[in-house]
Amino acid sequence: MKALVLFSGGLDSSTALAMAIDKYGNDNVVALSVSYGQKHIKEIEASKKIASYYNVEHIFIDLAKIFEYSDCSLLSKNERKIPLGDYKDQLEETKGNTLSTYVPFRNGLFLSTAASIALSKNCDIIYYGAHQDDSANDAYPDCSVEFTNAINEAIYLGSGKKVKVVGPFVGLHKSDIVKIGTDLKVPYELTWSCYEGDDLACGKCGTCIDRKKAFIANGLIDPIKYKE
Amino acid sequence: MKALVLFSGGLDSSTALAMAIDKYGNDNVVALSVSYGQKHIKEIEASKKIASYYNVEHIFIDLAKIFEYSDCSLLSKNERKIPLGDYKDQLEETKGNTLSTYVPFRNGLFLSTAASIALSKNCDIIYYGAHQDDSANDAYPDCSVEFTNAINEAIYLGSGKKVKVVGPFVGLHKSDIVKIGTDLKVPYELTWSCYEGDDLACGKCGTCIDRKKAFIANGLIDPIKYKE
Numbered sequence: 001m002k003a004l005v006l007f008s009g010g011l012d013s014s015t016a017l018a019m020a021i022d023k024y025g026n027d028n029v030v031a032l033s034v035s036y037g038q039k040h041i042k043e044i045e046a047s048k049k050i051a052s053y054y055n056v057e058h059i060f061i062d063l064a065k066i067f068e069y070s071d072c073s074l075l076s077k078n079e080r081k082i083p084l085g086d087y088k089d090q091l092e093e094t095k096g097n098t099l100s101t102y103v104p105f106r107n108g109l110f111l112s113t114a115a116s117i118a119l120s121k122n123c124d125i126i127y128y129g130a131h132q133d134d135s136a137n138d139a140y141p142d143c144s145v146e147f148t149n150a151i152n153e154a155i156y157l158g159s160g161k162k163v164k165v166v167g168p169f170v171g172l173h174k175s176d177i178v179k180i181g182t183d184l185k186v187p188y189e190l191t192w193s194c195y196e197g198d199d200l201a202c203g204k205c206g207t208c209i210d211r212k213k214a215f216i217a218n219g220l221i222d223p224i225k226y227k228e
Numbered sequence: 229m230k231a232l233v234l235f236s237g238g239l240d241s242s243t244a245l246a247m248a249i250d251k252y253g254n255d256n257v258v259a260l261s262v263s264y265g266q267k268h269i270k271e272i273e274a275s276k277k278i279a280s281y282y283n284v285e286h287i288f289i290d291l292a293k294i295f296e297y298s299d300c301s302l303l304s305k306n307e308r309k310i311p312l313g314d315y316k317d318q319l320e321e322t323k324g325n326t327l328s329t330y331v332p333f334r335n336g337l338f339l340s341t342a343a344s345i346a347l348s349k350n351c352d353i354i355y356y357g358a359h360q361d362d363s364a365n366d367a368y369p370d371c372s373v374e375f376t377n378a379i380n381e382a383i384y385l386g387s388g389k390k391v392k393v394v395g396p397f398v399g400l401h402k403s404d405i406v407k408i409g410t411d412l413k414v415p416y417e418l419t420w421s422c423y424e425g426d427d428l429a430c431g432k433c434g435t436c437i438d439r440k441k442a443f444i445a446n447g448l449i450d451p452i453k454y455k456e
Contacts, residue, residue: 067344105383108383109343112336115336116336120296154375154379155336157375157378160326160330
């Protein structure tokens, strides 16, 4: 068995990478990082360090052109500001619309990219780090259990029943992921989660807030430094 | 309503484009052509002529890098020869394996790309020209009815229930498509189907054979010229 891990360099997908390596060995794991025109390159730098730490094959694909027409606030070409505060408050403000940080069908596109490469690289499984907090209140519709099941079915059928998607955290919270990853000794000090691209994580965007809470819930100290 | 048409410049997707324009008007249709490193640029040239004929917005995306690791015979980087003869004979030779002309999860990847762009362009519908002959005997698993249903569900859910995939030819044969397109006056003389990229269509690859049969079944003459 061989696994391809959709790998951003963040906390969730780094933990998924560690799980895959723990199960299949680093020679049977390929990490795939996709650039989509995000505002910073901190994630990419983090992904390189972690792939090197684990000594796994690491593939990069740049899909920024596909998002050229999107007004998503995470994209470097857009001046729209990344909203602060936790997702729940943000959703109340958008009044039922998707968040400005929703990159159109990003996870579907990334998983399809992963499926094409998995077939070429003879991988049987795609690991994918989506979790329950991202899909709560429909913050990100391409993180939900229903979506993951549907894309799994599409990839299984469209690949000639050769590739399956595994979302080990789909029913879990970020705090559960930190627990699993801490047991697996994931080098969290190398990961990057913040939506901004400054030297230190901002500590105020949705993903920073979630990350900090997840460590606190486990009685742990997040090993990265925050601006505040 | 606004439609995005996945559009290769071939017979099937040109007919899908004509259907969408007939229904929504050319101002409400966006054509999307994806390059994947195919052996020739005849398709791309054809797609430009047809989009210009219909006066629709036309977007190009190059995804060749994703197929860098594939050994598919359609890719320009591979020397593997494109097989001749019809699909049924070819499948008997491969003994249950997918055809060498199967581009790994191509349609899933193209539809996901279409979904991302459809959301950015405020399109509600993606038109997709897959038909029954392509999926017969599992020649191309990413053309089957089951796959189309699954990816439709994934795109609908992952887009926040904003985008649907329509496969108007999924249950039909290529000859039915030629009938529909002839009624809609599709400029078939501008389309390109052949897997080879010579000045004239080869007349011997799987797709040339299928195309010729489809015109004959309608008592029509294919307006393009063949080498033989």
